[in-house]
Amino acid sequence: MTGGAAPAASAPLPAPEAAPEPGPGPGKRGDGGIHRSLASRIAGRTGGGAVAVGLVLVALFWMMPTFGLLVSSLRSPQETGTSGWWKVFTEPGQMTWDNYDRLLSDxxxxxxxxxxxxxxxxxxxxxxxxxxxxxxxxxxxxxxxxxxxxxxxxxxxxxxxxxxxxxxxxxxxxxxxxxxxxxxxxxxxxxxxxxxxxxxxxxxxxxxxxxxxxxxxxxxxxxxxxxxxxxxxxxxxxxxxxxxxxxxxxxxxxxxxxxxxxxxxxxxxxxxxxxxxxxxxxxxxxxxxxxxxxxxxxxxxxxxxxxxxxxxxxxxx
Structure with a gap:
């Protein structure tokens, strides 16, 4: 071969650098978890069964006067004047429809x-x-x-x-x-x-x-x-x-x-x-x-x- 210098061999491309491992960003822990404030942790736990039971108890307590009025309307005036409406739990025979009969005839x-x-x-x-x-x-x-x-x-x-x-x-x-x-x-x-x-x-x-x-x-x-x-x-x-x-x-x-x-x-x-x-x-x-x-x-x-x-x-x- 005569004449000029041989073409230089192309240099190999550098290998791409590996992407850095994602570090703990804002609001994240190093183990992949998420930092949660005390308020968010409390709010996250309020959806459990204990809260549901508590809400049911509040609802029952709220409806107690209505239930007491219903029971009182089914008791005789003598029994209403001498004892509370909760007495019907021990003596259910007190309840009668006589009061509603009087109401409908009034x-x-x-x-x-x-x-x-x-x-x-x-x-x-x-x-x-x-x-x-x-x-x-x-x-x-x-x-x-x-x-x-x-x-x-x-x-x-x-x-x-x-x-x-x-x-x-x-x-x-x-x-x-x-x-x-x-x-x-x-x-x-x-x-x-x-x-x-x-x-x-x-x-x-x-x-x-x-x-x-x-x-x-x-x-x-x-x-x-x-x-x-x-x-x-x-x-x-x-x-x-x-x-x-x-x-x-x-x-x-x-x-x-x-x-x-x-x-x-x-x-x-x-x-x-x-x-x-x-x-x-x-x-x-x-x-x-x-x-x-x-x-x-x-x-x-x-x-x-x-x-x-x-x-x-x-x-x-």
Whole structure:
């Protein structure tokens, strides 16, 4: 071979360096564990069976007065006056249905019970219907002054009931509604609407706009969209509102005590009048109080699933 120098052999590439072993980063121990604060360790252990047992015991303790009222309503007045309700655990033969027989045969208490239904059911239905219509308008309809009107509705939430007692009494006296069931219902509807509009409007505003636009493209009117789209999708919020309104009206005594007379008084007023002679009519007072308690409890359990969905709505996007 003649001529220039031979080409130099290419130098071998250096071997890639091994990646360093991951060291203990922030918040980690050298053995791969994780440093946990004392609070996190306590929180991690609170999901065990001991905590569940403790919560069950708290729930049982919380329900004890209700159970005691039930047992007292099933005992005779003589036994109730001489011993505590826990005596039934040793003498279960004390329990009888005689008190409920007397309650059902008491015309005043039965009239008060049905008055409570005539007051509570219309007050709840009207608040839901009117509040849902207004909430749909505030959420999806465009009209002048919409935002200002909604702010006024929200501002009405802070108006206490006591402020309107005297003016509404004068108004009811002028129009002839004082001492009637209709007057009590209208008062509850008027003071229940601000919360209803506020709750339902915020829920309806979260409904996807595409659903409403698709309904409009199919020729749906506002009423059709409201009844066929808004109400089915808003069922959790409506159920939550129904529970709140029902419990508020059913347990109310202040409004009924002022605006209802003896013929239109609900069960709370009747029980209040019976409690003045507690020692003489415990056989009517105890079952009446339990009847007043068990109805809203059954309503809550009937709508419990929808109520939980309504409370959690909007918590997760």
């Amino acid at each position: 015309d005043d208490m039965m009239r008060a019970f049905f008055n409570t239904i005539w007051i509570t059911v219309p007050s709840t239905v009207l608040v839901i219907l009117i509040g849902a219509l207004a909430a749909y308008a505030f959420a999806w309809l465009e009209f002048p002054g919409r935002d200002w009107l909604f702010l006024i509705v929200v501002g009405l939430l802070v108006v206490p009931v006591q402020v309107a007692l005297i003016p509404v009494s004068q108004l009811y006296g002028d129009v002839g509604l004082f001492g009637t069931i209709a007057g009590v219902v209208l008062f509850h509807v008027a003071f229940g609407l601000p919360f209803a509009v506020f709750l339902l409007r915020n829920y309806f505003a979260g409904i996807p706009k595409d659903l409403l636009e698709a309904a409009r493209m199919d020729g749906g009117t506002d009423l059709t969209i409201f009844f066929r789209v808004i109400l089915p999708l808003g069922r959790p919020a409506i159920a939550s509102l129904a529970i709140f309104q029902f419990l508020w009206v059913w347990n109310d005594m202040l409004i009924a005590l002022i605006y209802a007379d003896n013929d239109s008084a609900p069960l709370t007023v009747a029980l209040q009048s019976q409690s003045r002679a507690f020692g003489a009519n415990i056989e009517v007072l105890a079952p009446g109080a339990f009847l007043s308690l068990i109805v809203p409890l059954l309503v809550f359990f009937a709508f419990q699933r929808h109520f939980v969905q309504g409370v959690m709505a909007g918590a997760v996007k």
